[in-house]
Amino acid sequence: MRSHILVIALLVSTAAAQTAPQSSGSTAPESHLLHLKGLDPNLMDKTVDPCADFYQYSCGGWLKQNPVPPDQSSYGRDTELAERNRLILRDILEKASANDPKRSAVDQKIGDFYFSCMDETAIEKKGLAPLKPELDRIAAIKSKAELAPVVADLQLKNVDALFSYGSDQDFKNANEEIAEADQGGLGLPERDYYTRTGAKDEEIRKEYVEHVSNVFKLLGESPTQAAADAATVMRLETDLAKASLNVVDRREPSNLYHRMPVKDLEGMDPAFNWAVYMRDVGTPPVQSMNVAVPQFFKGLEAVLQNESLADIKTYLRWQTVHTFSPMLPSAFVNENFNFYGKTLQGAKELQPRWKRCVRYTDHNLGEALGQAYVDRTFGVEGKTRTLTMVHDIENAMQKDLEQLDWMTPQTKQRALEKLHTVVNKIGYPDKWRDYSKYDVVRGDALGNFSRGAIFESHRQLDKIGKPVDRGEWGMTPPTVNAYYNPQMNDINFPAGILQPPFYDSTMDDAVNYGDAGGVIGHELTHGFDDEGRQFDAKGNLEDWWTPQDAKQFEQRVACVVDEYNGFIATDDVHVNGKLTLGENVADLGGLKLAWMAYLAHEAGLDQNPKAVDGFTPEQRFFISYGQGWCENYTPEILRLIAQTNPHSPVQYRVNGVVVNLPEFRKAFSCKVGTPMAPEKTCAVW
């Protein structure tokens, strides 16, 4: 189950987490995490010429001091903050998990979830027993006609069985919540992992089959049977993958919008009993839905026709064990880590259990856990402070749009209308989510995990046919990330990111505008990137551009596509200019807007800000931006990011942006022709 297929995040972390265990954690001494700073000259490498490689200049010291810890696949300044947030969350959870009868209802839920997750001894002792009802139910399927109710049940529990289903705002009418069926059912990160040729891709597929085979062995199968079953899973998933769209094609909204009567879906895929599925999944009665990728359901029909029932059951068994592996005995956890953590992401060690359990609690009960987090770290004062900066950036965008020389007044008016309609969501929701219907039982780790998924699935499905809840958040308060949602036309900044080093109230304004300001500008620009620009002020997919303005826009973004296509992520893998276009446009526009906002702010001051540590305010603005992105990677995660993630590797989020800004070269006196001041530059907004 899920909603909003178009939400656009700031950082990499949300994307890889879908199939792979999200790697985060650190061996760094914990105390320094509580004193992160917005700008620290000690983190720079001043031996590097800023006009030669600005990322190295800003981050060189940090990169040397912070190699990727063994339980991670990447480690950046955002990870430092995530680590610091995690320490706070652990403290909250340890206190809540004491079995105090006077605990609040919220503390009972988060405390007992965390306690049960941490109780490895109990989990080992139970073995596979908690999963047995699911496996028995799959084993009991006697005909393909009986698949639908089991698939519905598994999907409610978050098992990625065959396809995905949920709710979403209608692309063309953002006020309407409708049902949505989409591609799904894969164990590898995305479509092209099944089809791409090349030695590395062959190797990953081989390791994946090996992993699936190992999981079947852990379920008690003989090596021969396990190998045969793993081959079945691979064959079936490859057929589903071939019918799917890849990550680049999924960035084009029109590729994902096909609203049709339910009977048309039934016509495409008659082998599946949709009526029974819809009844059992608990969807309100619907006449029509968005079938995001119609070709996928034709592919699904072929799979259901061609594969034997036994083989489909084998596939379902795999997806089920895979989903629940975090709450199964350590043999399953380790095997899962071996492929998703090690092979795909390059982590050397499994994260300590407490970090994983904090993450799962946040995932299942984020707005319960988030309440105490917000009280401790953010509060009303943080909200007010951030809102001021957001308004500064919005004013900068208004000025930028008014000054834009390539856009006609007609389109400008619509752009301004959209800008003025953007809703700002800062820190945490006005109304906390009610988890009273989610039963958390002390000692039932897997059950809590499963019921959490069911609670969330029903929450999503219950939206269908009801008014859109515009106060809803798509990220939990402690999350170190931010997003723009084109259908809501809102920008969202969780309290988790509005902390040092991204926002540091002890620092001068140049530092905060360069970092937090850049983040805010980034999200705002998403409303006007290649994807966001296709949605109007109300969040509807509607073309509000004159043909000549659209053409101008396309020419400008083509420059950005070319620029980023030229960057190498790792080995022979280039950055994909089309996949990362929206993010790159947002980075570029975001920093420009932050700069404009800073200048406007500076102009209103009684005194000009002074140089600090030998750097002018203008230089500090850019160094602060650069230091926001310092990050080390394993080669494996760089490959994964380049092939699946819409964000560019961080050095290009710094250098790829500043090369295009005249203000940057002026601040550092870079001569035209130096690497950071090329003759050809790109500008969109």
Ligand SMILES: [Zn+2]
């Ligand atoms: Zn973004």
